[in-house]
Amino acid sequence: DVKVTQSSRYLVKRTGEKVFLECVQDMDHENMFWYRQDPGLGLRLIYFSYDVKMKEKGDIPEGYSVSREKKERFSLILESASTNQTSMYLCASVGAFLTNSPLHFGNGTRLTVT
Amino acid sequence: GDSVTQMEGPVTLSEEAFLTINCTYTATGYPSLFWYVQYPGEGLQLLLKATKADDKGSNKGFEATYRKETTSFHLEKGSVQVSDSAVYFCALSDYMEYGNKLVFGAGTILRVKS
Numbered sequence: 319d320v321k322v323t324q325s326s327r328y329l330v331k332r333t334g335e336k337v338f339l340e341c342v343q344d345m346d347h348e349n350m351f352w353y354r355q356d357p358g359l360g361l362r363l364i365y366f367s368y369d370v371k372m373k374e375k376g377d378i379p380e381g382y383s384v385s386r387e388k389k390e391r392f393s394l395i396l397e398s399a400s401t402n403q404t405s406m407y408l409c410a411s412v413g414a415f416l417t418n419s420p421l422h423f424g425n426g427t428r429l430t431v432t
Numbered sequence: 433g434d435s436v437t438q439m440e441g442p443v444t445l446s447e448e449a450f451l452t453i454n455c456t457y458t459a460t461g462y463p464s465l466f467w468y469v470q471y472p473g474e475g476l477q478l479l480l481k482a483t484k485a486d487d488k489g490s491n492k493g494f495e496a497t498y499r500k501e502t503t504s505f506h507l508e509k510g511s512v513q514v515s516d517s518a519v520y521f522c523a524l525s526d527y528m529e530y531g532n533k534l535v536f537g538a539g540t541i542l543r544v545k546s
Contacts, residue, residue, distance in 0.1 A: 322475070360436075360521060360538040361476075408475055415532050418464040418483040418525070423475030 321345075322424040324409050330430045337396040339427050341409030347422075349415045350392035352376075352384065355406040355426070364407075367392055368415070399431045434459045438522045438537035445512055445544050453507040453540050455496075455522035463524040465489075465498050465505040470519040470539075479507075479520070514544045 325340040353361040363376030410421040468476040480489030485500035522537040
């Protein structure tokens with residue numbers, strides 16, 4: 319079974335802090351994703367990566383950056399956290415990203431910025 | 433652009449009741465359609481999928497039929513259980529010129545009472 323592990327379940331950070339959210343998958347998947355989940359808005363794609371050191375912006379990249387130095391690890395970085403980034407963050411991965419390929423999700427990190 | 437609309441919740445049912453969660457979509461191509469489920473405290477997991485018109489996806493007593501003529505993929509279950517309480521997301525995956533795009537609906541909360 320594919321395992322996608324997010325390092326923290328809950329994080330509380332202060333406004334202006336630099337925040338790192340880490341995600342590791344164990345299935346040698348090429349593609350990894352960061353989503354943000356907010357009530358009534360569903361999941362919105364922040365960034366995705368289709369290979370090591372490769373990244374593409376999603377629908378809401380502003381205020382975020384990502385890093386993928388190793389195939390199994392995909393990090394989301396909030397350069398200067400703001401209260402409107404309080405949310406649930408979900409990491410996902412998939413091997414070949416075909417239209418019929420389901421994503422494998424981690425359990426999420428609930429970030430609160432005060 | 434592509435979009436997914438699903439019925440607003442929360443949906444509250446008694447155990448053994450019949451469940452329908454409506455989902456309609458707009459897409460430029462020929463998407464695959466998915467239902468994901470998110471149990472409390474967990475990430476999303478694939479519930480079922482359908483990759484072409486008239487396909488029926490099924491799993492754990494849930495089923496959904498890909499209806500191209502009505503652009504719908506409604507989720508149904510004949511007899512819900514308390515353990516089905518979760519958030520359900522309808523999603524589509526469509527091929528774009530730069531790669532695949534996955535679009536999620538806003539999610540529908542299901543609460544089942546004993």
